Amino acid sequence: MTSILKIRTAPPLQSARIPMDPSYAEGVVFEANAPGATEFASAPALRFAASAGAWLASRGALVASVDFHPDFLKPGANAQRNIVMEAVRRDGLALQYAVPEMMCDREVVKAAVAQNGMALEFASPELRDDKGIALAAVSEDSMALRFVSERLKDDFDVAMAAVKQDGWAIERIAPRFRTDEDIGLAAVRQSGWVFQALAPELRADRGIAMEAVREVGRMLAHASIGLRDDRAVVVAAVRADGMALEYASDRLRSDRGVVGDAVRRNGMAMIHAMAVLRDDAELVYQAVEQNPLVLDFLPEHYRSEQRIIDTVMRRGPWAAALLKPRGDVQLKLARELIDLGGLNLRYLEPEIRADREMVMDAVGSDGMALEFASDELRDDAEIVLIAIGQNADAFNFASERLKEDPKIRKAAGLR
Secondary structure, eight states: OOOSEEEEEESOOOSOEEOOOGGGTTOEEEEOOOTTOOEEEEOSOOTTHHHHHHHHHHTTOEEEEEEEOGGGOOTTOOHHHHHHHHHHHHOGGGGGGSOHHHHTOHHHHHHHHHHOGGGGGGSOHHHHTOHHHHHHHHHHOGGGGGGSOHHHHTOHHHHHHHHHHOGGGGGTSOGGGTTOHHHHHHHHHHOGGGGGGSOHHHHTOHHHHHHHHHHOGGGGGGSOTTGGGOHHHHHHHHHHOGGGGGGSOHHHHTOHHHHHHHHHHOGGGGGGSOTTTTTOHHHHHHHHHHOGGGGGGSOGGGGGOHHHHHHHHTTOGGGHHHHOOOHHHHHHHHHHHHHHOGGGGGGSOHHHHTOHHHHHHHHHHOGGGGGGSOTTGGGOHHHHHHHHHHOGGGGGGSOHHHHTOHHHHHHTTOO
């Protein structure tokens, strides 16, 4: 077949047929091709151009070059442009395989950078100095800043478009814009985390700091000393992340209202309150209610207060270990847990798991609780028999000595 159109792709495709509408004549087929290129030949029609470009893009191939039969290249023919346009709309980086005149075509380049801003690398120098093209590119991917002309790198609008797309672009824009309040505000609105990368004068700006800490409370750590003593800024920070209290001034870490906001967000924030408030009963209760793990950092006497015990136990039996109770409180709590279920023995202190009466009650409720008894009590024949009587599988947790005891084996249904 006489070739009217050849399309070279990158990467090359293996031999196949492009599915075409019958109205596009005979369609498109592969020809034998030189290494590193794949060629397509068409029947005498160019209406398939856009469809062929779309098919190539769907197969992950990019148009590398387009050759027309000399007899077909008549004034006004634009099949080549149509194919390139279709390709860059689907993958902007296809622009790198276009012929040079396509890299100078404003509409083709605009379509390419709208799909992938990094396609700006392959535009002509004139178009990389085109503000509209540059804005489209950095609005899609701020990393395209590296390919805009030197003149436009110093353009405020281009810098603003870049940080709106990615706040971290503030590290790549022209130095004179890095201290601009509007640029800084736009950057932290895109990502509060960017606050830490701002110039010191912007980290001392109350409006910018407020915007940042509302999203990422711990950015308070990077605010100026004055703003870390600003009650409104600190409250915004701890309401976003209670642990931001760590970075507040001593004055505000002694402020009951600020600490209250922090511990209601994260009970562990109590460890950052000033000492005078770490023994405030109401704040302690709020902190424990939010996160009982904070008990490890609070005065010991709270572990035996009934209100705290009730609050912790609402989390479930597992939380009993957090209380680390002693004396009568320990025994009372242990009894309550075992009454709820013998397997709760696993959550109790070693001295309870070594208490014969407690363990006997636990295995009587659930024989499998024998697993959590002390080694000594798992070698106690009476306790093991009670456990096996409740659940024969408890035999597996008996001591090695008792596993050989004929009476124990018989109780478990073993020979």
